[in-house]
Amino acid sequence: SGPFTILDQSVFHKRYLRKMRDLGEGHFGKVTLCMYDPNNDGTGEHVAVKALKHDGGGNQHECWLKEIDILKSLYHANIVKYKGCSGGKVVQLIMEFLPLGSLKEYIIGCKIGVPQCLLFAGQICQGMEYLQSKRYIHRDLAARNVLVENDNLVKIGDFGLTKHIPEEKEYYRVRDDGESPVFWYAVECLRESKFSFSSDVWSFGVTLYEILTRCDPAMNPPKKLTEMLGNAHGQMVVTALISLLERRKTLPCPKDCPHEVYMLMKQCWNVEPGQRPSFKSLIESIATIRQSYEG
Numbered sequence: 001s002g003p004f005t006i007l008d009q010s011v012f013h014k015r016y017l018r019k020m021r022d023l024g025e026g027h028f029g030k031v032t033l034c035m036y037d038p039n040n041d042g043t044g045e046h047v048a049v050k051a052l053k054h055d056g057g058g059n060q061h062e063c064w065l066k067e068i069d070i071l072k073s074l075y076h077a078n079i080v081k082y083k084g085c086s087g088g089k090v091v092q093l094i095m096e097f098l099p100l101g102s103l104k105e106y107i108i109g110c111k112i113g114v115p116q117c118l119l120f121a122g123q124i125c126q127g128m129e130y131l132q133s134k135r136y137i138h139r140d141l142a143a144r145n146v147l148v149e150n151d152n153l154v155k156i157g158d159f160g161l162t163k164h165i166p167e168e169k170e171y172y173r174v175r176d177d178g179e180s181p182v183f184w185y186a187v188e189c190l191r192e193s194k195f196s197f198s199s200d201v202w203s204f205g206v207t208l209y210e211i212l213t214r215c216d217p218a219m220n221p222p223k224k225l226t227e228m229l230g231n232a233h234g235q236m237v238v239t240a241l242i243s244l245l246e247r248r249k250t251l252p253c254p255k256d257c258p259h260e261v262y263m264l265m266k267q268c269w270n271v272e273p274g275q276r277p278s279f280k281s282l283i284e285s286i287a288t289i290r291q292s293y294e295g
């Protein structure tokens with residue numbers, strides 16, 4: 001390197017990445033808090049580093065490189081920032097670190113009011129509207145995958161199941177993998193594995209429910225929906241869940257949730273994908289309700 005070497009901010013040398021603690025695990029990835037400390041004096045910056053858990057062969061490695069490319073192409077206030085990747089055989093994804101962790105943990109810990117719930121909900125819709133403008137479907141929108149920067153800012157933080165929908169197509173068919181988040185899935189995803197922009201809206205409705213229940217474990221979607229299924233067990237859960245959702249039996253209205261917010265959730269859970277609101281219209285509806293709340 002000479003005097004004119006451009007310090008490429010997006011190259012992180014593995015030898016300067018010091019592992020601090022584990023932050024969480026997704027489908028095939030594991031996220032770790034690291035300090036990038038090239039001066040080796042503890043004054044480095046905190047970064048979130050995501051790596052493949054175990055290269056289970058198949059197309060996992062190419063899916064992993066795809067996920068990195070997707071995040072690298074996204075620039076939005078409500079989407080976690082890509083910082084770079086560490087080279088070598090095992091490619092690690094380096095992202096900004098959000099100190100307050102997942103919305104699920106943050107919300108359980110502190111009793112936030114309806115206006116702040118709606119502020120976060122609106123920001124998630126902004127991030128999702130941007131994602132859809134680039135023809136991506138997220139397929140795993142849930143409170144656990146939203147991260148908190150501060151009391152007034154959340155970002156979508158994991159793109160492990162994100163897929164690109166080609167211009168000429170309306171939806172994306174995916175064979176189920178073991179750990180599908182079925183209680184966040186739209187009925188057409190369960191029935192035909194058909195994922196679309198509208199199925200992300202359904203998952204947003206479930207995420208909005210999580211936010212208004214403050215992620216109360218007693219009210220969480222898997223628990224609540226399983227209770228509503230009676231005692232359907234094993235693979236019967238999906239079949240029973242499909243018939244429950246087709247009979248418009250959905251999650252109940254959370255305590256102290258404004259009626260018009262519950263109506264928004266119900267619209268997101270319309271059995272007909274085409275009848276669900278767009279993220280654009282959700283942004284407007286949520287802002288209107290929030291303003292009426294702030295009086």
Ligand SMILES: COc1ccc(-c2cccc3nc(Nc4ccc(N5CCN(C)CC5)cc4)nn23)cc1
Binds near residue numbers: 024
């Ligand atoms: C599915 O698991 C994850 C975990 C981390 C991330 C991720 C990606 C990109 C940036 C980023 N910043 C943070 N911050 C963060 C902070 C605290 C915690 N804690 C988890 C364990 N708790 C007991 C304390 C807080 C987790 C994540 N997490 N994070 C995404 C998915």
